[in-house]
Amino acid sequence: MNTWLSILPPLSAIILALITKQVYISLFIGIWLGWTILSNFNPLLGLVNSIDAIINVFKEPSNTRVIIFSALVGALIALTQRSGGVQGFVNLISNRGFINSRRKAQLFAWAIGMSIFVESSITCLVTGTVSRPIFDRLKISREKLAYICDSTSAPVCIMIPLNAWGAYVIGLLTQLGVKNEIQIFIYALPFNFYAIFAILLVLLVALTGSDFGPMKKAEIRAIREGKLIADDAMPLIADEVLNIPPKPGTNPKARNMLIPILTMILMMPIGLYITGNGNLVNGSGSTSVLWAVMASIFVAGILYKVQKILSIRETIELTLKGMGGLIPLAILMTFAFAIGAVCKELKTGEYIAQIASKFINPALLPSIVFVTSAFISFSTGTSWGTFAIMMPIAVPTAMALDSNLPIVVASVLSGGVFGDHCSPISDTTIVSSMASACDHLDHVETQLPYGITAGVLALIFFVVFGFILN
Template sequence: MEYGILSILPPLIAILLALTTKQVFISLILGIFSGTLIITDWSFFAAVNMTLEEIVAIFSEGWITKTIIFSFMVGGLITVISASGGVQGFIEYLTKKRDVVKDKKGALLLAYITGLVIFIESSITSLVAGTVARPLTDKYKVSREKLAYVCDSTSAPVCGLIPLNGWGAMLMGVIGVQIANGVVEGTAAELLAKSLPFQFYSIIAIIAVGYYIMTGNDWGPMAKAEKRATEEGLLLRKGATPMVSEEATATPPKEGVTPNMWNMILPLVVLISMMPLSLYITGEGNILQGSGSTSVFWAVITAVTFAGFLYVLTGIMNLKEYIDYVYQGIGAIVPVAILLITAFAIGNVIGYLETGEYMASLVEGRVSGAFGPAIVFIMASLMAFATGTSWGTFGIMMPIGIQMAVAMGAPLYPTIGAVVSGGIMGDHCSPISDTTIISSMASASDHIDHVNTQLPYALANGALALVLYLAAGFIM
């Protein structure tokens, strides 16, 4: 059944309510309910039942369940690392022993560099950057919104530009289908590699983050947030609710423990190194064919287990204390998990309504080839904004984009790059995006405050990217 313009209503309702009420969970539930109302032909009780069933049904998807468990275990890992004195030791090393981080610029650069060098998976990138830098950005009165922006805008863009990860596997998979169907020629790796220079939004976003860190020339809501943090010492807006509790994000070292940065570095090294190893194993020897969801799941389980052995065997804490701290961290992540569950559920409902296909049908075959990359970028951005998923956007828009490019005579590589960049840009703007939610969690920021402060930057970067896609379309 085709739902036409009605398919746009559920994500629109969820997004508008989230931005106006700042109650993301309620907004997502109402978005899901509005979608099920449409699907059940406006039957109230049937829609209520379907809403509840859809929330339960997401656990039938293995990769979703692994992502949620991953979030829980990361909460436990962050808390137990803090309790071990690892975070405090790292801060003392950088600020007192080495005098490396002296001010807010240095603290933000630490998050920025961490985001650039850890390109194995966007969620891990955000979480590690936030965990490592947050104590220092708090110390130098950086707003949580600014840290969330740095974590968010150096995660997905970097993973997209350096696709030696699950992102690369996913993108080559959807491109490969078009090659197998005879739409285009070549290899998936070749087409993806040649499209990388045309991921204009990702490139601009990474450069922009560095610019705002180095110059401090913030504007719009971000400038107000930074002024509040600097002048009033308020890292969060009055009345704001951090995605995870302050107790969990600032767990003091266990009494009697000597701060030691290696108590943080070693578990994080295990977390990071397990990701490519897991991709290699799940890809049966091909890292680019590995399972991203399984790999992050294995990586965090291994890191939490390693931390337990490290802390217990070295006498930092006993087994009961270790388990208690892990439970404490898991408990702090419950609000995040609830938002992820409802975000995934509304994504499924939007899939039933075929929102993405309807949006793409509005322009397919109606424009000149020279406008192809720009049109695809706009459509991918709107789709990711409405659906809250960049990967879902890739799955829908990559076949459409490649087929449009061939039919319209549009340049192929910029079109592929436009699909990836558009998916990432829309994700950066959407309050129902799982990666945006995780970035809010990593920085302990209020989620809607993060969205509101990042949105103007993302739109400005997107406008510049759009101009470049227009230029590429006409020049090539």
């Protein structure tokens, strides 16, 4: 279906979620609306097909891996807290005076996110897990942590040629018959304005403490009232998992958190190498993140057993308890994948791209492609899906109009990353909320003004450079 109706399901879900604050109901309504349209406007058949679509999410192995990975994160959080690892890390930072101010804490989180660029979900997870205890101690809002986690995930990953993101883009260019595709991708990096501005903006906010919009209110609340989250907030991770005290009699040691975290980081490229048959850039991201968190939990279990902190039975019980605390996240991820699937059936992205293609001018091509890609990615919650839709349209058009190819490629990447960064149904947005123990919609609401600011700046630069280079 290639009509205006195709944009109603994702838009209705997003608008309802932001208005009602009921993300699960809003997503389900969006899924139901999409399948009702596909079922010739039969609402009962649409309901039946919606339920089937949610179940069918698990038919796709990569979806299942991501959902299991997200649940296992709860196990890792529970284990590192009970072992005294989190408390030990906080004590280490506090006693040595490394991070003794709000600005240093935010710069610390930004630096972690910038240094881990293999996979966006791992970046969010590590940044949130390591930084959250420090942010809590210094009374920095969870919304601010979620924003930093999110802003240093997809925007950073897309700027690196030697990871799964770079490999995917280069592969798309190769399929389109682009010569010197690696060179084109590298030449496009300086024009990837949204990613660049998103990264620089979070750095500026961390350095100056100059917040605006809902984020400013959240920070004032945290500073004056000591409330890290709003009174009506519903974090994506349960309190019983987030606030597990160290086992009585345990000597808190930072290594009991750092070793499992480092294991997870190191296992990511190993997983990519194995699944890519010796080639990192061809590896499976979903498989690698699952292996990484499983290896981290296994190493944690052995580490705590050797130190006689936790028995095998206690480790298993904590693992199950931690996974149970992430059930809300698993449901949210499932619904997000389901609405993405119905958008694919409705050909939402193709319709938006088709409409935009009617207004193409060589000088305005980069800005038009950026806006179109941003709208698709925000509506569907997927950057990679947006790349797959827009690259076959934007690249041939650029060649036919003799437009500058690197900046057009960059405009697709920038627009795709905008949605991955800001959309409430994006997996990295969801994982950032989870890793920072933040209410998901509070994260979206407080981050969106920053994302729009970076987006407006990117659009201005695409317009200016579109005329300069064409």
